[in-house]
Amino acid sequence: MSENNPLRDVFDAIADPTRRRLIQLLSEADEVPLHELTAQFPMGRTAVSKHLAILREAGLVTDRKVGRETRYRLHASPLREIEDWAAYYRKFWQKNLLRLNQLLEEEEE
Amino acid sequence: MSENNPLRDVFDAIADPTRRRLIQLLSEADEVPLHELTAQFPMGRTAVSKHLAILREAGLVTDRKVGRETRYRLHASPLREIEDWAAYYRKFWQKNLLRLNQLLEEEEE
DNA sequence: ATTATAAGACACCGTTTGGTGTCTTGTCAA
DNA sequence: TTGACAAGACACCAAACGGTGTCTTATAAT
Numbered sequence: 001m002s003e004n005n006p007l008r009d010v011f012d013a014i015a016d017p018t019r020r021r022l023i024q025l026l027s028e029a030d031e032v033p034l035h036e037l038t039a040q041f042p043m044g045r046t047a048v049s050k051h052l053a054i055l056r057e058a059g060l061v062t063d064r065k066v067g068r069e070t071r072y073r074l075h076a077s078p079l080r081e082i083e084d085w086a087a088y089y090r091k092f093w094q095k096n097l098l099r100l101n102q103l104l105e106e107e108e109e
Numbered sequence: 110m111s112e113n114n115p116l117r118d119v120f121d122a123i124a125d126p127t128r129r130r131l132i133q134l135l136s137e138a139d140e141v142p143l144h145e146l147t148a149q150f151p152m153g154r155t156a157v158s159k160h161l162a163i164l165r166e167a168g169l170v171t172d173r174k175v176g177r178e179t180r181y182r183l184h185a186s187p188l189r190e191i192e193d194w195a196a197y198y199r200k201f202w203q204k205n206l207l208r209l210n211q212l213l214e215e216e217e218e
Numbered sequence: 219a220t221t222a223t224a225a226g227a228c229a230c231c232g233t234t235t236g237g238t239g240t241c242t243t244g245t246c247a248a
Numbered sequence: 249t250t251g252a253c254a255a256g257a258c259a260c261c262a263a264a265c266g267g268t269g270t271c272t273t274a275t276a277a278t
Contacts, residue, residue: 015124016266020194027201035224045225047267068224068275076201083195085129090192092136092185125236144254154255156237177245177254 006059010078011085013058018043019051023060026074033069115168119187120194122167127152128160132169135183142178 014020018041025040026032038048052072055061059078063070123129127150134149135141147157161181164170168187172179 009124009126011126011129012124015118015120017118017120018266020120023198027198033224043266044268046227046269049225050266065225070225074201076198079195079198080202083192083199086188086192086195089132089136089185089188092183093189127236142254152237153239155239155257158255159236174255179255 006057006078008054008057010058010060010081013054013060014079014082016051016054018048019055022048022051022055023074023076026061026072027076031071031073033066033071035069037072115166115187117163117166119167119169119190122163122169123188123191125160125163127157128164131157131160131164132183132185135170135181136185140180140182142175142180144178146181 014023021040022037025037034045034049034052037052038045041048052061052063056063060075061072062075063072065071123132130149131146134146143154143158143161146161147154150157161170161172165172169184170181171184172181174180
């Protein structure tokens with residue numbers, strides 16, 4: 001039963017820097033066991049495991065047991081919502097840049 | 110002194126749905142006073158004001174006093190970091206879509 | 219068969235978060 | 249000039265967050 005309906009807001013899931021780092025690490029290899037991930041952080045296994053649980057609740061990660069280890073895999077598609085959301089506001093900061101450029105040009109005269 | 114160095118992580122600032130709604134509301138009009146924003150939410154003025162303070166700390170909003178009201182304005186450029194971050198992972202969910210399509214095609218045979 | 223490793227489950231804890239209410243100050247309107 | 253409105257400042261609170269440590273179970277290695 002691989003959690004399909006997201007119980008956790010994706011925006012919430014990526015808010016924590018540790019979790020963004022986990023996403024990055026998982027993007028560099030296709031499957032990583034918990035203990036190997038834990039080794040990258042200055043915190044204990046339990047904490048990292050909790051962060052991964054949150055990523056899983058947001059649908060950003062799946063896990064499977066292999067022998068005695070639990071291997072995690074990135075499932076990036078929910079990030080599409082983030083990109084779309086931010087892209088929507090692109091026009092606004094582009095507009096700001098435009099106005100900034102205008103001001104700079106005026107000052108140079 | 111309009112806060113220039115972001116004391117607050119932008120990812121953190123946009124994690125809350127109320128704050129995302131504020132961003133949306135501010136994108137629809139160029140300047141909105143606090144009481145008018147408050148009217149859109151099921152919570153008190155103090156709470157909305159706190160959310161706006163967090164947005165300001167992330168550089169997403171500026172405010173100015175006009176008479177007895179404080180008017181807020183969207184400053185969207187920090188959202189660029191969000192878009193860039195998410196866009197980086199685009200290839201991963203595209204890859205997933207590709208693999209999903211392959212699986213579906215295989216099943217159809 | 220024994221020992222070491224991987225990780226789940228759970229209780230615990232201090233800090234942050236997201237809300238409240240109240241009091242005060244400044245400004246606009248009658 | 250009196251009253252109403254906008255909002256800052258502050259104290260307060262319950263719940264969530266991000267970490268810890270310990271105990272147990274399953275698997276791998278010697």
